[in-house]
Amino acid sequence: MGLSIAVCLKPVPDPAHYDKIKIDPVKKTVVREGIPTILNPCDKHALEAALQLRGPEGTVTVISMAPPNAEETLREALAMGADAAVLLTDRAFAGADTWATSYTLAAGLKKAGHFDVIFTGTESADGATTQVPAQLAEWLGWPHLWNAVAIEQTGETQLKVKTKAESEWSDYQVSLPCLLAMSRESNKPRLTSLMGVMKAKKKPLTVWCRPDLDVDDAALGMQGSPTQPGAIFEPEMGRKGTLLGGDADEIAVQLIGKLRSAGIAIETGDVCAPGGGGI
């Protein structure tokens, strides 16, 4: 019997377009319009770990709580090798903090069936709270480990897991079912083949909305989120300019004085001739 594995995935704004990201000052959320999304880089390591652990008879189901266009991200995961996908999407889920997100994901996973292992990334590239893996495991009542760097199946219901905390490593024997948040150091995610892309369109992708889940409305989305962003401001990036007066020699003396007073060591020596070697 192979393992039944689930992997939680999150579509995030493409880091290559971070310079275009804006924050809505009223809603205090990221404005994602016009920013391409990608599969959260950490989650790729979770998916790779799942595909390696799956075995010939196992299954890997990917699941995401996200807007409807996350189907594209889930198809990418199917193209990488996952067997099935579940998308939890509803306006009622919008604005969720990590608490409401993990609650909704737990409900989706319970409905999706029995799993032996759930993999997540350690964090998302946009929120980077690192909270969802532990919260999700708590909702499920499962043991969990964060920042796993190596996994080995040592028995039908046992895994040996190595985790890393700063410069230290720890070895664990974990009973299934369990949740593991995979480190970026754990593996090198596989590249997607063209054959994988073509197979992906034939694999099942299920979409569940609010009515499909056994959940409490009060625990969903923004209203179910105990944490709310406080004040949001953009750092002041403007430069302070000072105009120095006098002729060139006087300005040079003033400039050196200011640099020295700022703690910058200036050595006096030969003075370079002005001009450059442009072509």
Place this chain on the structure above:
Amino acid sequence: MQFFQFTEEQDMLRKAVREFVEAEVASKAKEWDENDVCPVELWPMMGELGLCGVFVPEEYGGAGLGHTERAIVLEEISRHSAGLGIALMTHHLGTAAILYYGTEEQKKKYLPDLCSGKKVGGLSVTEPSGGSDFMGQKSTGELKDGSWVLNGRKCFITNSHIADVDVWTVITGQDEKGRPVMTAFIIDGDAEGHAPGRKEHKLGLRGSVTGDVVCNNVKVAPSQMLQKEGAGAKIAMTTIQEVGRAGMSAICVGILRGCVEEAVKFSSERILYGKPLNKIQAIQMMIAENRVEYEAAKLLTYRATGMKDAGLPCATEFAIAKYYSTEASVRCAKRTMDSMGGYGIVNEYPVGRFLRDGLASIPSGGTSQVQLLITAGATISGK
């Protein structure tokens, strides 16, 4: 009329190829160009990803896709390395000749290894007497004691020094009107007497190997002949017209996209007169002209590949696409260099390589004048 749009699968496929290119090609393209080496070690990985046999049916180990998907693959690779692009393109030429004209036995023997990237393919047609003087080839094939004995020298052959499976055209006799009879054979790269010769030191498309291939009394079994005696001209011409020129067009679409992206990147980062270069209208005109030529080349190329996938005659469309894309890549690379001032000629930036690659793309698969002759002929005859 439908507007031009790739399918969702084609968009996903492009993204998958781009991931491969960003991981394995982008950072190494400059080194391959400088050292003029072809990264043959990438073939097994490209095979595993389906790039080596993209248009080959799954039953022979391919990805089972079409020539539009092949063009996407070549465009994405050539965005960063047109040298690797033409090496893979030529691998596809040898593969296509066997796929479209081989017997079932030949397909089963050669295609799985070509698709998996275990073997590199090639097509040797051009001779010192010229590539466009197609029927003036001097290489010969004689039937002796039940085997064909091949002799001759091919030149300007991409993959000359790395091909494990080489499709050759030779003259095997004359027809009743005294015209040369051209025949195509599949030669195993390690066949006795088959060897690479001089390696060219090229201006552009470095990162691919181009040179001579020699056959010196190479014995091949009749079962290595593609189709029948006399079919060589059709095999070589259709493969070059509809696979070779398609490939060169797609490679230059990749170079053109590189020009657009590099021009935008540089002009956004370079500050002049206290503002980014892209705020200056003269620079904006250059970026816009790059974009227009990239879009035009893309439309011409993918229209032709769409026709090929639909089984429509498309030799003229590929000639037009090849002519436009290759010439436009040179114009855009030169324009991008101009927009960068002195930085344009610094090899730290890839634009100089784009210019050299664009120039080297023009004679590959027939010069621009040959493409214009084909286009003129078709236009005058109402095709």
